[in-house]
Every structure is written in structure tokens, then in C-alpha cells.
Amino acid sequence: MSDVIEQIAAQRVVPVLRTADVEDAVATARACAAAGMRVIELTRTTPDVERALEQLRDDGLVLGLGTVTYRDQVRDAARAGARFVISFTAPAGMVEVAHELGLAAIPGALTPSEIAACVDDGADAVKLFPARETSPAYLRDLRAVLPDLRVTATGGLRATADSAGAWLAAGAIAVGIGSELGSVARHGADEVRRRAAAALALVVGAVSTGNQDVR
Numbered sequence: 001m002s003d004v005i006e007q008i009a010a011q012r013v014v015p016v017l018r019t020a021d022v023e024d025a026v027a028t029a030r031a032c033a034a035a036g037m038r039v040i041e042l043t044r045t046t047p048d049v050e051r052a053l054e055q056l057r058d059d060g061l062v063l064g065l066g067t068v069t070y071r072d073q074v075r076d077a078a079r080a081g082a083r084f085v086i087s088f089t090a091p092a093g094m095v096e097v098a099h100e101l102g103l104a105a106i107p108g109a110l111t112p113s114e115i116a117a118c119v120d121d122g123a124d125a126v127k128l129f130p131a132r133e134t135s136p137a138y139l140r141d142l143r144a145v146l147p148d149l150r151v152t153a154t155g156g157l158r159a160t161a162d163s164a165g166a167w168l169a170a171g172a173i174a175v176g177i178g179s180e181l182g183s184v185a186r187h188g189a190d191e192v193r194r195r196a197a198a199a200l201a202l203v204v205g206a207v208s209t210g211n212q213d214v215r
Contacts (some may be wrong), residue, residue: 004084004104005124007062011039013203016178018045025052027184035196045065050080057081071097088129095121120189125150132156136170141173157197
């Protein structure tokens with residue numbers, strides 16, 4: 001489980017794929033992978049998303065399933081090939097079942113009490129959501145009292161130095177980028193690959209682009 005968190009932290013930006021169907025999820029995941037993103041989050045907002053996980057499980061990716069709301073969904077994710085599960089909330093039993101099955105668990109929280117509860121429950125990291133409702137300074141304050149806190153920030157972030165970059169500088173192990181990447185069905189594989197590569201370059205700091213985004 002710790003190796004999954006390490007891979008998330010190494011990539012620094014995780015694509016959060018919300019697509020209308022399985023085919024688009026698979027194609028978009030592969031376009032992101034072609035850009036160098038090996039850690040990819042699919043979401044339960046895609047109908048029959050487990051079929052997408054099954055199709056991708058032999059691609060050498062670190063796959064996660066997001067928008068988990070019930071503990072039984074963790075079992076479905078594990079059977080389909082997910083390595084981690086993530087939520088915008090903290091479903092009862094999510095962490096326990098994930099660890100039982102060898103998956104990393106990243107429940108979601110916003111307030112200090114919610115975040116502390118996730119830590120007490122044994123979460124491998126905590127998803128700060130929606131990040132747009134707070135600030136990197138808020139994360140700095142949290143980490144002042146919880147120095148070992150591992151946070152992924154998601155929700156309204158853009159792949160810019162003053163958005164995603166600011167959260168990483170504040171101590172987030174990774175940020176989630178969603179609609180900004182688009183999907184193959186809407187934008188084509190080449191465009192998704194270009195946006196994913198640009199997002200990686202920006203948040204990892206491979207290039208200095210100020211407020212430039214991936215569009």
C-alpha cells in the first residue's frame with residue numbers, strides 16, 4: 001500500500017477521469033499514459049467503470065477508483081484491478097476493507113475534525129475536497145499540527161503554478177486534475193495526450209510557465 005502512495009507522490013498530478021462510457025474511459029486513460037501518467041484514477045460516475053479497470057489492468061498502470069461511497073464498492077474495485085480507492089467523503093469501512101484487500105485508501109475530508117478522523121481511521125492519505133473552497137495556506141496550517149499528514153488536493157484545480165503548483169508547494173503529495181484534461185471522445189487522443197504532458201511538466205516543475213495552463 002505504501003508503494004502506491006509513493007507512486008502517487010512521485011507523479012505529483014493524478015488524472016481524474018469522468019467519462020460518459022467505458023470506451024472513453026479506457027481511451028482517455030491510455031492517452032494520459034502515453035503522456036507519462038502511470039497513476040490514473042477512474043471514477044464511479046462512469047457507468048460500469050469496473051469494466052474499464054478490467055481492460056486496463058494489464059497496461060502496467062497504477063489504477064485507482066474514485067467516488068467510492070460504500071465499502072462493498074472497494075471489493076468491486078479490487079476484483080477489477082484497482083490498486084487504490086479514493087472518495088470525497090469517508091465511507092464507513094472503506095479503509096478497513098481496502099487494507100484487508102491490499103489496496104491503499106484515500107478517504108475525503110475538508111475540516112480539521114474530518115481530516116483527523118481519517119488519520120485516526122488509518123487512511124494512507126486524505127483527499128482534501130473541494131480544494132477550491134480553501135487554500136494552500138489552509139494546508140500549511142493543518143500540516144503545522146499534523147506534520148505527517150499526507151494530502152491529495154482535488155476540486156477545481158488547474159495545472160498552473162499558482163493553482164496546482166501552489167498546493168504542491170504547501171505540502172500536498174499530489175493534486176488531482178479532471179475536466180482540464182478533457183477526454184478522447186470530446187477532444188481526441190492527441191489533444192488529451194498533449195494536455196496531460198503539459199500538466200505533468202507544469203506541476204513537476206520541469207518547465208517554468210508562470211500562470212500558463214494546459215489549454
